[in-house]
Amino acid sequence: MAALPFLKLKANARSRVLHGHPWVFGNEVEALLPPEHDGAVVECRDRTGRMIGTGVYNSKSQIVWRRLSRDRVTLDxxxxxxxxxxxxxxxxxxxxxxxxxxxxxxxxxxxxxxxxxxxxxxxxxxxxxxxxxxxxxxxxxxxxxxxxxxxxxxxxxxxxxxxxxxxxxxxxxxxxxxIAIEGFDYWLDLQGGQKTGFYLDQRFQHAAVAKYCRGGRVLDAFCNQGAFALHAARAGAAEVLGLDSAEDAIAAARRNAERNQVTAEFTVANVFDWFNAPERAVDALWDVIVLDPPPFAKSKSALEGALRGYKEINLRAVKRLVPGGVLATYTCSHHMQDAELRQVLTEVAADARRKLRVLEWCHQPTDHPVLITMPESEYLRGYIIRAE
Known part of the structure; x- marks a missing residue:
C-alpha cells in the first residue's frame, strides 16, 4: 500500500485517541491537511511519529479524523x-x-x-x-x-x-x-417520520415496564407513537393515558391503539405544563408513570439546564405516584452519564421525602453496541424504580 497522508498530534495534546477513542479534533493536530483530502483515508500519528491508525478525514468538521482501524486499510x-x-x-x-x-x-x-x-x-x-x-x-x-x-x-x-x-x-x-415490532403493529412512515421511523432502542423496555402495569393506572409521558401505553394496555392496565406535545405523534398513537385492539387514551399536551396544572393536585394518583423524553442535553454546554429539567419532571412524577407506585425514567443523551441521572433521582427522593428502590437498571439493547473507549456510543440509560 502506498504511503498515506497523515495528521500529527500536537506535542502537548491530551487527545483521547491515545487511549482508544476513535476521534481526533482539529485543535489536537499540528496542522490540517489540504481540503482535497476531505473524505479520504489518512493516517494519524502521535507526536513521536508512531502510527495510531487509519481513518477518514474531513477538514470541514470539528472531528477531523475518525478511526477505521489501527492498521492500514482502504475504505473500498x-x-x-x-x-x-x-x-x-x-x-x-x-x-x-x-x-x-x-x-x-x-x-x-x-x-x-x-x-x-x-x-x-x-x-x-x-x-x-x-x-x-x-x-x-x-x-x-x-x-x-x-x-x-x-x-x-x-x-x-x-x-x-x-x-x-x-x-x-x-x-x-x-x-x-x-410494520410489526415486538408483537404490535405500528403505522410507520419510514421516509418521513422521526429519525429512522421508530425508536428501536426502546423496544425491549416496553415489555419490561408492562409487567408492572396489570390492574393499575398508567401514564405514558412523552409517548410518541404510544408503544409503552400499548404494551401497558395489553398487559391488563385498568387505565392508560399517553401524553405528547406533537399532534402527529398522538394521531399515530391513537391509530396504533385501534389497530392493535387495546384501550388507551392519548392527549396532546406539554408534559411539564400538564404536571403543573392546578387540577393535578386533586387528580387520582398513578400506579405507573413512564418518562421517556427527548434529549434535554443535546450538547455538553446544555447539561446544567438539562439536569434541572430532568429533576423537575421526575419530581413531579414521583409526587403523582401512589405509595408503592413505579416510575420508569429514561434519558437518551450521551452527555448525561449514569452518575448524573442517579444524582437527579437522589435529589428527587430527598425533595419528595420518599424512598426510591431500584427494580431494574435500563440500557440500550445489544444491537446498539457500546465501545468501552467511546462514551458517545452509550446514550440510553434509565431506571425502573418503586416509590415507597
Whole structure:
C-alpha cells in the first residue's frame, strides 16, 4: 500500500485517541491537511511519529479524523462489505433491529435499521457519503431488502458540510404502512417520520415496564407513537393515558391503539405544563408513570439546564405516584452519564421525602453496541424504580 497522508498530534495534546477513542479534533493536530483530502483515508500519528491508525478525514468538521482501524486499510467495497457482514453476524436474526451502529461497527457515521424487508440508512460523515452508492450496493447484496431508504436529513450532517436530503434506492417513494415490532403493529412512515421511523432502542423496555402495569393506572409521558401505553394496555392496565406535545405523534398513537385492539387514551399536551396544572393536585394518583423524553442535553454546554429539567419532571412524577407506585425514567443523551441521572433521582427522593428502590437498571439493547473507549456510543440509560 502506498504511503498515506497523515495528521500529527500536537506535542502537548491530551487527545483521547491515545487511549482508544476513535476521534481526533482539529485543535489536537499540528496542522490540517489540504481540503482535497476531505473524505479520504489518512493516517494519524502521535507526536513521536508512531502510527495510531487509519481513518477518514474531513477538514470541514470539528472531528477531523475518525478511526477505521489501527492498521492500514482502504475504505473500498471490500472493506464496507466485511464491516456490514460482521455487524449483521453480531445481531439476532429476528425482528426489527439495528444492523449498523456507526463507529461501534467500524463504519463511522453510518446507522442502518431494519424493519422487515426495508432498510433505513443514515449517513452522517463525508467519507461514507462519497461512498454511499457502494454502501447501498453492499447492503442490497448482503441483505436483499425490498427497499433501502436513505434518511440523510439529520441536522448533524451540516457539521460535516453535507446537504440534507431523503431518497430511496429505487427512486420511488416509500408509502407508510403497518410494520410489526415486538408483537404490535405500528403505522410507520419510514421516509418521513422521526429519525429512522421508530425508536428501536426502546423496544425491549416496553415489555419490561408492562409487567408492572396489570390492574393499575398508567401514564405514558412523552409517548410518541404510544408503544409503552400499548404494551401497558395489553398487559391488563385498568387505565392508560399517553401524553405528547406533537399532534402527529398522538394521531399515530391513537391509530396504533385501534389497530392493535387495546384501550388507551392519548392527549396532546406539554408534559411539564400538564404536571403543573392546578387540577393535578386533586387528580387520582398513578400506579405507573413512564418518562421517556427527548434529549434535554443535546450538547455538553446544555447539561446544567438539562439536569434541572430532568429533576423537575421526575419530581413531579414521583409526587403523582401512589405509595408503592413505579416510575420508569429514561434519558437518551450521551452527555448525561449514569452518575448524573442517579444524582437527579437522589435529589428527587430527598425533595419528595420518599424512598426510591431500584427494580431494574435500563440500557440500550445489544444491537446498539457500546465501545468501552467511546462514551458517545452509550446514550440510553434509565431506571425502573418503586416509590415507597
Amino acid at each position: 467495497a471490500a472493506y464496507i462489505q466485511k464491516a456490514v457482514e460482521r455487524a449483521v453476524s453480531r445481531r439476532s436474526p429476528e425482528g426489527a433491529r439495528r444492523l449498523v451502529w456507526s463507529e461501534s461497527d467500524d463504519l463511522p457515521g453510518v446507522v442502518v435499521d431494519q424493519f422487515g424487508d426495508v432498510l433505513v440508512v443514515q449517513v452522517q460523515t463525508l467519507a461514507l457519503e462519497q461512498r454511499s452508492a457502494i454502501l447501498s450496493d453492499v447492503l442490497a447484496a448482503v441483505l436483499k431488502p425490498a427497499e433501502i431508504i436513505f434518511r440523510n436529513d439529520a441536522p448533524i450532517r451540516r457539521l460535516e458540510g453535507l446537504p440534507v436530503e431523503v431518497h430511496t434506492r429505487s427512486g420511488q417513494p416509500w408509502e407508510p404502512r403497518w
